[in-house]
Amino acid sequence: MDMQAHGVDLYMTVGIPRALLYYYYYPMWATFFKELGADVVVSRETNKGLLDQGVRLAVDEACMPVKVFFGHVASLLDSADRIFVPRLVSVERRAFICPKFMGLPDMIRAAMPADGRLIDPCIDLSKNEREFHSEIMRTGSIFTRSRVAIHKAYQKSKVVLRRFKDLLVAGNMPESAISLSLAGHDGAYEGYTGEFGEVAAANQDAILSGPDDTISVGILGHPYLIYDSYASMSILSRLRDAGCRVITCDMLPDEVVEKEAQNLPRWLFWTLGRRILGAAFHFLHSRSVDGCLHITAFGCGLDSIVGELIEREAKRSGDIPLMSITLDEHTGEAGVVTRVEAFMDMLRRRKSA
Ligand code: SF4
Structure with missing residues (x-):
């Protein structure tokens, strides 16, 4: 230069x-x-x-x-x-x-x-x-x-x-x-x-329209947790390797996430929490995925509040299975892998039924 x-x-x-x-x-x-x-x-x-x-x-x-x-x-x-x-x-x-x-x-x-x-x-x-x-x-x-x-x-x-x-x-x-x-x-x-932006707009049809034959999983969580392969024990690549379509909060347009987040009775003034909640509400209300996986950090106050709100909404909306996985530096990989595989099996059974 x-x-x-x-x-x-x-x-x-x-x-x-x-x-x-x-x-x-x-x-x-x-x-x-x-x-x-x-x-x-x-x-x-x-x-x-x-x-x-x-x-x-x-x-x-x-x-x-x-x-x-x-x-x-x-x-x-x-x-x-x-x-x-x-x-x-x-x-x-x-x-x-x-x-x-x-x-x-x-x-x-x-x-x-x-x-x-x-x-x-x-x-x-x-x-x-x-x-x-x-x-x-x-x-x-x-x-x-x-x-x-x-x-x-x-x-x-x-x-x-x-x-x-x-x-x-x-x-x-x-x-x-x-x-x-x-x-x-x-x-x-x-x-x-x-x-x-044009590619993004075209891609939204697949993301927003709802599941086809492939199992779609909506991933909820902080970017530094879900995208860090070591910290997240490669959950995203495990799901992909198992043939799943993985849709993270960041693949959703801001307008979709914001619109859903406004369903909350009060303005949630934590940027990351609002983003996760908006995405969760979108997945649950639009039924555009077969299941949701919420990956949280142990000891995170924000995650515990957001997690509770997502669970309540999942129970209210009824039809989309939700699983939470909490990670910290002591979490054993075998336990996480077993839970993810069991979740996948359940989604597959539901889909074929
Ligand atoms: S406490 Fe929660 S929101 Fe804060 S840095 Fe840790 S994981 Fe992120």
């Missing part, structure tokens, strides 16, 4: 942990840093060593996804100059992310020698975008003094995010949507005309 042409003053490697909201925002973050001339490295996929290290470093009370995040950050200490650990408060108006996300930079600094190396903008879109924009400028100023270059990098990163979201709704899992959205990083996305 021509550093001068991009108004870039300082070259460095930025590490992005493959955990938590990586599954929703990595293409945006990576584009922003790359456009500012940084080299971006992502931590490797979660494995036992990484989780064990996270468990050692994090406080006992933390949920498994936070412990996984600690392991990913620690693994980047040797390979990156700076590590991106945003203080995530809110990603939309009038709603918030789990409080654990707000304290991430502080918890990381207390647990490992990362002080002075974290890039930790406060992302809070709950009220307006002005302060968020200042945080973008502050973050970009780590790399360059050019406000124009920072602004351009941010605008490009937003286009890539739009492309990524369309790819998810088009039926892609995050890892392939990430690769596709970042392909042609040297400018292809500047002219993004929404072609994946």
